[in-house]
Amino acid sequence: MPIKIFVTGGTFDKEYHELDGKLFFKKTHLAEMLSLGRSKVEVDVKTLMLIDSLDMTDEHRQEMLRQCKSTKADRIVITHGTDTMEVTARMLGKTIRNKTIVLTGAMVPYKFGSSDGLFNLGSALAFVQTLPRGVYIAMNGRCFKWDNVKKNRKTGVFEEVR
Amino acid sequence: MPIKIFVTGGTFDKEYHELDGKLFFKKTHLAEMLSLGRSKVEVDVKTLMLIDSLDMTDEHRQEMLRQCKSTKADRIVITHGTDTMEVTARMLGKTIRNKTIVLTGAMVPYKFGSSDGLFNLGSALAFVQTLPRGVYIAMNGRCFKWDNVKKNRKTGVFEEVR
Amino acid sequence: MPIKIFVTGGTFDKEYHELDGKLFFKKTHLAEMLSLGRSKVEVDVKTLMLIDSLDMTDEHRQEMLRQCKSTKADRIVITHGTDTMEVTARMLGKTIRNKTIVLTGAMVPYKFGSSDGLFNLGSALAFVQTLPRGVYIAMNGRCFKWDNVKKNRKTGVFEEVR
Amino acid sequence: MPIKIFVTGGTFDKEYHELDGKLFFKKTHLAEMLSLGRSKVEVDVKTLMLIDSLDMTDEHRQEMLRQCKSTKADRIVITHGTDTMEVTARMLGKTIRNKTIVLTGAMVPYKFGSSDGLFNLGSALAFVQTLPRGVYIAMNGRCFKWDNVKKNRKTGVFEEVR
Numbered sequence: 044m045p046i047k048i049f050v051t052g053g054t055f056d057k058e059y060h061e062l063d064g065k066l067f068f069k070k071t072h073l074a075e076m077l078s079l080g081r082s083k084v085e086v087d088v089k090t091l092m093l094i095d096s097l098d099m100t101d102e103h104r105q106e107m108l109r110q111c112k113s114t115k116a117d118r119i120v121i122t123h124g125t126d127t128m129e130v131t132a133r134m135l136g137k138t139i140r141n142k143t144i145v146l147t148g149a150m151v152p153y154k155f156g157s158s159d160g161l162f163n164l165g166s167a168l169a170f171v172q173t174l175p176r177g178v179y180i181a182m183n184g185r186c187f188k189w190d191n192v193k194k195n196r197k198t199g200v201f202e203e204v205r
Numbered sequence: 206m207p208i209k210i211f212v213t214g215g216t217f218d219k220e221y222h223e224l225d226g227k228l229f230f231k232k233t234h235l236a237e238m239l240s241l242g243r244s245k246v247e248v249d250v251k252t253l254m255l256i257d258s259l260d261m262t263d264e265h266r267q268e269m270l271r272q273c274k275s276t277k278a279d280r281i282v283i284t285h286g287t288d289t290m291e292v293t294a295r296m297l298g299k300t301i302r303n304k305t306i307v308l309t310g311a312m313v314p315y316k317f318g319s320s321d322g323l324f325n326l327g328s329a330l331a332f333v334q335t336l337p338r339g340v341y342i343a344m345n346g347r348c349f350k351w352d353n354v355k356k357n358r359k360t361g362v363f364e365e366v367r
Numbered sequence: 368m369p370i371k372i373f374v375t376g377g378t379f380d381k382e383y384h385e386l387d388g389k390l391f392f393k394k395t396h397l398a399e400m401l402s403l404g405r406s407k408v409e410v411d412v413k414t415l416m417l418i419d420s421l422d423m424t425d426e427h428r429q430e431m432l433r434q435c436k437s438t439k440a441d442r443i444v445i446t447h448g449t450d451t452m453e454v455t456a457r458m459l460g461k462t463i464r465n466k467t468i469v470l471t472g473a474m475v476p477y478k479f480g481s482s483d484g485l486f487n488l489g490s491a492l493a494f495v496q497t498l499p500r501g502v503y504i505a506m507n508g509r510c511f512k513w514d515n516v517k518k519n520r521k522t523g524v525f526e527e528v529r
Numbered sequence: 530m531p532i533k534i535f536v537t538g539g540t541f542d543k544e545y546h547e548l549d550g551k552l553f554f555k556k557t558h559l560a561e562m563l564s565l566g567r568s569k570v571e572v573d574v575k576t577l578m579l580i581d582s583l584d585m586t587d588e589h590r591q592e593m594l595r596q597c598k599s600t601k602a603d604r605i606v607i608t609h610g611t612d613t614m615e616v617t618a619r620m621l622g623k624t625i626r627n628k629t630i631v632l633t634g635a636m637v638p639y640k641f642g643s644s645d646g647l648f649n650l651g652s653a654l655a656f657v658q659t660l661p662r663g664v665y666i667a668m669n670g671r672c673f674k675w676d677n678v679k680k681n682r683k684t685g686v687f688e689e690v691r
Contacts (some may be wrong), residue, residue, distance in 0.1 A: 054388060059481075061474040062523050064378060064419075066388070080324030081312055082346035083362055095388075150243055150385040156480035157383075162242030165327030168346045173335040184244035184330045199386050200245055216550060221643075223636040224685050226540060226552070226581075257550075312547040318642035319545075361548050404648030405636055406670035407686055474567055486566030489651030492670045497659040508568035508654045524569055 045085040046171055047116035048073060049107065052093040053124030055160050057152040068093040072153045073122065076164055084168055087116065096124025096131075096148075104134050111139055118171045119144045122164075125201075128180055129193050136178035136189030145171040147181045150199055207247040208333055209278035210235065211269065214255040215286030217322050219314040230255040234315045235284065238326055246330055249278065258286025258293075258310075266296050273301055280333045281306045284326075287363075290342055291355050298340035298351025307333040309343045312361055369409040370495055371440035372397065373431065376417040377448030379484050381476040392417040396477045397446065400488055408492055411440065420448025420455075420472075428458050435463055442495045443468045446488075449525075452504055453517050460502035460513025469495040471505045474523055531571040532657055533602035534559060535593065538579040539610030541646050543638040554579040558639045559608065562650055570654055573602065582610025582617075582634075590620050597625055604657045605630045608650075611687075614666055615679050622664035622675030631657040633667045636685055 050056070050071045057066045071090050091110055092103060111119055123131060125148045132146050147167035149160035167181040178189040182201040191204050212218070212233045219228045233252050253272060254265060273281055285293060287310045294308050309329035311322035329343040340351040344363040353366050374380070374395045381390045395414050415434055416427060435443055447455060449472045456470050471491035473484035491505040502513040506525040515527050536542070536557045543552045557576050577596055578589060597605055609617060611634045618632050633653035635646035653667040664675040668687040677690050 054385075057388075059475055059479055061378075062520075064381075064390070066390075076324075077346075079319065079321060080346060081321045081344075081362070082324070083364075084346040151383055154480065155383055156478065157241065159241060159243045161323045162238075162244070162327035165324035165329075165346065166331035167327075169328040169331030169343065169348065170335060172348065173332065181331065182243075184239075184242060184246040184327065186331065186334065196386075200243070202245075216547075219550075221637055221641055223540075224682075226543075228550070228552075313545055316642065317545055318640065358548075400648075401670075403643065403645060404670060405645045405668075405686070406648070407688075408670040481565065483565060483567045485647045486562075486568070486651035489648035489653075489670065490655035491651075493652035493655030493667065493672065494659065496672065497656065505655065506567075508563075508566060508570040508651065510655065510658065524567070526569075 044116055044118075045087040046168070047114045047119045048086050048088045049110055049119060049121045050088065050090040050093070051096070051099075051103075051107065051121060051123050053096050053122060053148045054152055055122050055124075055149040056093060058154050059152075066152070071122075073164075076153060076161055080161060080165060082168065084172070094124075096127040099124070099127055099131070104131055107131065108135060108138060111135060111142065111144060117142045117176075120167050120171050121146045123148050125150060125182070125194055125199075128182075132178055132180050132189040132192065139178060141176055143171055143174050143176050144178045145174070145181050145186070146179070206278055206280075207249040208330070209276045209281045210248050210250045211272055211281065211283045212250065212252040212255070213258070213261075213265075213269065213283060213285050215258055215284060215310045216314055217284050217286075217311040218255060220316050221314075228314070233284075235326075238315060238323055242323060242327060244330065246334070256286075258289040261286070261289055261293070266293055269293065270297060270300060273297060273304065273306060279304045279338075282329050282333050283308045285310050287312060287344065287356055287361075290344075294340055294342050294351040294354065301340060303338055305333055305336050305338050306340045307336070307343050307348070308341070368440055368442075369411040370492070371438045371443045372410050372412045373434055373443065373445045374412065374414040374417070375420070375423075375427075375431065375445060375447050377420050377446060377472045378476055379446050379448075379473040380417060382478050383476075390476070395446075397488075400477060400485055404485060404489055406492065408496070418448075420451040423448070423451055423455070428455055431455060432459060432462060435459060435466065435468060441466045441500075444491050444495050445470045447472050449474060449506070449518055449523075452506075456502055456504050456513040456516065463502060465500055467495055467498050467500050468502045469498070469505050469510070470503070530602055530604075531573040532654070533600045533605045534572050534574045535596055535605065535607045536574065536576040536579070537582070537585075537589075537593065537607060537609050539582050539608060539634045540638055541608050541610075541635040542579060544640050545638075552638070557608075559650075562639060562647055566647060566651060568654065570658070580610075582613040585610070585613055585617070590617055593617065594621060594624060597621060597628065597630060603628045603662075606653050606657050607632045609634050611636060611668065611680055611685075614668075618664055618666050618675040618678065625664060627662055629657055629660050629662050630664045631660070631667050631672070632665070
């Protein structure tokens with residue numbers, strides 16, 4: 044059974060718009076990143092949305108929940124903005140117990156050269172293949188359970204709550 | 206206990222020498238890669254050698270074996286050229302059973318922009334944190350046991366032997 | 368006599384701030400770019416300001432004018448945001464007639480990988496060494512006189528006015 | 530009249546072959562580089578050969594000479610390996626006097642991220658638009674006449690002979 048990858052946007056997929064100098068979403072770079080990583084993991088990618096995680100509403104999260112439940116895959120990676128990744132992880136973690144779900148993202152857009160995105164994607168794909176059922180966040184090379192993780196706003200680093 | 210990372214060279218760390226147009230080893234890029242990945246995994250990096258894995262002799266491998274045994278760490282990542290990675294994995298796998306050891310490498314030098322190195326490093330660090338004791342190769346986003354892996358010379362892809 | 372390079376900021380020197388996801392100025396990348404280009408042109412770099420050219424006031428331009436007049440160099444490159452580059456060029460062009468001044472910039476930040484900055488810098492340095500006295504804009508591989516150039520807002524391309 | 534660009538190969542266009550770890554020529558990256566530079570210079574690109582300049586024979590150079598003579602363009606850029614760039618420049622310079630020809634190249638392949646290629650291409654295109662008739666080498670941001678230039682083998686830098 045292929046691993047399901049749900050794309051939701053986040054810094055990961057942002058690009059620089061050279062006419063107005065703003066960041067925007069054009070398309071996901073996930074396929075390009077998997078190709079760069081020479082990944083041979085069997086995956087099935089589906090873009091659910093392409094938004095900044097600060098713009099995520101309850102509806103967006105309900106949609107993610109529905110998708111995670113309805114897919115036949117029992118191993119799922121979700122690419123997600125880092126700002127509210129912990130919120131989505133908690134929502135999913137409280138509900139879904141029979142699948143392994145790993146959320147990951149990036150601090151710098153993949154297209155900007157200095158991105159952590161490829162590293163995070165590599166670790167998320169590895170964690171989702173090896174971890175027991177549950178919902179996790181994979182950032183900074185580490186893996187956190189959904190009920191014990193927050194992003195430190197000052198450092199940009201993910202860490203345990205307790 | 207920090208994860209031990211043994212650097213042995215391989216394509217990972219090769220650079221382009223602009224005066225003679227040849228590839229060579231100057232230094233490892235591992236610290237730079239961990240920094241790019243914003244890794245917060247506790248690691249202890251030691252460079253054992255910086256060589257092409259086609260140039261690896263039994264002595265080089267004995268040195269790796271000694272180092273894997275003598276380190277107090279029970280989780281070890283080894284960066285290694287891909288051409289003989291399976292040889293080293295078999296040698297270590299036959300001997301070491303009480304540690305989790307993950308070998309990884311790259312098809313393209315990290316410095317060349319189009320490298321799979323960062324992806325592989327992310328996955329290797331994730332695998333070494335989650336897999337049970339044993340010796341593994343992490344390439345192409347996948348993980349292989351030491352006794353069931355070979356590099357397909359035609360495609361450059363790692364795959365199961367049987 | 369070295370070529371004087373005045374840095375004023377612009378997209379050229381913008382960076383991505385990974386904590387707030389905004390673009391900002393930290394420092395100029397000019398020295399890094401000259402080094403990447405293996406430039407052996409004798410230059411003397413001075414940072415006058417690091418601002419978006421949309422934020423440039425008359426005072427900023429008066430400061431540029433003073434600096435262009437007071438430097439002993441008779442060949443000057445100015446790095447500048449593209450949005451009001453033509454305004455500064457006109458102001459300088461009306462006043463300074465005894466020096467060769469070339470303004471250049473970038474549509475995408477140098478740090479973002481997909482930047483035109485290095486190309487533009489190479490062309491600006493070549494134009495400033497070869498063109499007669501006057502004030503010019505070097506963008507898109509081309510060179511424009513100060514009184515016959517505008518940025519096409521729809522395409523982002525510099526073109527003649529008439 | 531468009532500027533003619535003759536591609537002959539050189540480090541500029543080399544790529545890393547990930548199966549055998551060697552450098553090779555697959556195709557020219559010139560169009561990609563012009564696109565990255567957002568160049569709007571009218572050009573007409575023709576690939577004459579894709580070889581290392583150490584492998585260039587008299588026949589190769591005679592072919593270049595023929596092409597430079599027969600094109601209607603009177604402004605020509607030639608991309609060329611740096612090792613024998615001065616040899617080709619001398620050969621062309623002794624014969625062609627009614628056109629402006631600029632040879633340029635790179636110390637590091639364009640695909641390797643750390644290349645001077647984009648900078649050199651920008652400067653070569655600027656020099657060819659502004660310099661009087663004659664044959665020149667554009668490297669290191671500078672421009673050299675065909676009869677007064679050599680590559681310093683120790684530093685990799687182009688310099689005057691006298």
